[in-house]
Amino acid sequence: MVLLFPWKPLLSLLLFLSLFFYEHWISIPSCNIVPNTDLNQQEHDVVEEENDNDEVLKVMLVANLLLLGSDTSFFNLYFRDYYMSKVFKKSFYSLKPDMLLVMGDVSARGSTLTRGKWVSVLHQFHGMIGPFIELPFHVVLGDMDVGGCSGLDSNSVYWVARSFPGLDSSGCGAFDIDNVSFVSLNAVALLCGNNKLRFSVEKAVEMERIDSWMDSEKEMSDYGEFTKTSDSFGRRKDLVTSGLGPVLLLHFPLHQAENGGCKEGNIVRKAPMPLRQGLNALESSRGYTGAPYELWHTIPPNATQYIFQALKPRIVFSAHTHEFCDHTHSDGTREITVPAMTWKARDDPGFVFATFRSGGNTELNRKKC
Numbered sequence: 001m002v003l004l005f006p007w008k009p010l011l012s013l014l015l016f017l018s019l020f021f022y023e024h025w026i027s028i029p030s031c032n033i034v035p036n037t038d039l040n041q042q043e044h045d046v047v048e049e050e051n052d053n054d055e056v057l058k059v060m061l062v063a064n065l066l067l068l069g070s071d072t073s074f075f076n077l078y079f080r081d082y083y084m085s086k087v088f089k090k091s092f093y094s095l096k097p098d099m100l101l102v103m104g105d106v107s108a109r110g111s112t113l114t115r116g117k118w119v120s121v122l123h124q125f126h127g128m129i130g131p132f133i134e135l136p137f138h139v140v141l142g143d144m145d146v147g148g149c150s151g152l153d154s155n156s157v158y159w160v161a162r163s164f165p166g167l168d169s170s171g172c173g174a175f176d177i178d179n180v181s182f183v184s185l186n187a188v189a190l191l192c193g194n195n196k197l198r199f200s201v202e203k204a205v206e207m208e209r210i211d212s213w214m215d216s217e218k219e220m221s222d223y224g225e226f227t228k229t230s231d232s233f234g235r236r237k238d239l240v241t242s243g244l245g246p247v248l249l250l251h252f253p254l255h256q257a258e259n260g261g262c263k264e265g266n267i268v269r270k271a272p273m274p275l276r277q278g279l280n281a282l283e284s285s286r287g288y289t290g291a292p293y294e295l296w297h298t299i300p301p302n303a304t305q306y307i308f309q310a311l312k313p314r315i316v317f318s319a320h321t322h323e324f325c326d327h328t329h330s331d332g333t334r335e336i337t338v339p340a341m342t343w344k345a346r347d348d349p350g351f352v353f354a355t356f357r358s359g360g361n362t363e364l365n366r367k368k369c
Contacts, residue, residue, distance in 0.1 A: 055358040057178040060091060062351040063103035063319030064340035065128065066144070069120030080343045085128050092131045095353055099177060100132045103319035103338050104142025104251030110160065111147030122163055139164040140184045141171040142251040142320065149192035157186070157197060170200035174208055180356045183208050183311060184249035190303045191252065209310045212245055247356070248313035252297060252320050253337050255304040256327060295321050308333060315362050322346055324366055336364060
């Protein structure tokens with residue numbers, strides 16, 4: 001008598017358990033704490049004992065989702081995008097953020113889509129972020145969303161901008177949450193020459209500068225401090241101290257000095273050749289000629305200096321490069337470049353989790369998926 005071992009049901013069970021634990025493992029982000037820069041370390045030590053009493057705003061920052069909407073392939077739909085949605089859901093329940101910031105390039109080719117195709121991308125985006133739809137969220141426009149300078153059209157930008165909360169017709173926005181001020185700019189327009197959208201972005205910057213000046217003047221008045229606010233030539237002096245302005249949100253990174261770089265080695269302003277070739281192949285296979293800008297593009301030096309002088313940002317968050325970067329500019333302003341969230345762009349997608357405290361301190365965690 002021969003006894004046959006029922007290996008087929010056992011094999012099916014092992015395969016099911018393997019897939020179950022793999023899905024559970026791959027969708028749980030690991031955490032790397034981003035240390036404070038030397039310039040901010042003293043400030044961190046001073047406020048460390050007071051942090052328990054500070055109001056806290058927890059924000060999850062993601063970038064470069066590169067969604068394809070109704071053109072999504074079978075593999076993207078049931079693997080890449082599926083697991084990305086799982087990451088969103090598990091991050092929501094484990095990290096308990098108060099807000100979601102999307103740093104641009106929601107769509108892989110939004111600038112070339114018809115309005116009907118763009119609506120399908122929006123539906124996919126809302127399904128992707130899942131429970132975050134119930135929280136305040138803000139989307140920064142990227143070059144894949146609105147196109148490059150040659151095809152940048154104010155009407156198209158307005159149509160895309162109105163799809164997301166808090167953006168004006170030029171794709172800029174400003175808002176306050178829990179005493180933390182945020183300003184987002186259409187960085188694509190800042191790369192272009194003299195155009196209507198660029199002037200609109202500069203107007204948004206000047207409005208924010210005036211608002212900050214008026215708030216500072218009112219605060220000084222409330223404390224009984226009256227000072228002369230113009231110099232001998234009648235020009236207004238800035239009352240906002242560097243680093244005490246709003247949190248600045250941009251899709252393109254700001255210009256860095258030639259000897260500047262990231263905490264993790266080389267300057268990550270140009271993606272490795274295999275990655276750029278892979279992205280071009282991905283888009284070419286779907287009838288798209290590639291991103292309007294290479295991944296090493298940054299905001300021009302003159303626009304970068306103008307932003308620093310006008311806004312004096314507390315911290316800057318950018319994206320576009322698909323890589324994480326922690327850089328401190330020459331004036332002490334810290335800039336964090338948020339990595340791509342999708343497996344379409346890199347083999348270890350991730351995001352940044354920031355904790356803003358009312359005392360002005362910002363704590364950062366880098367998450368890998």
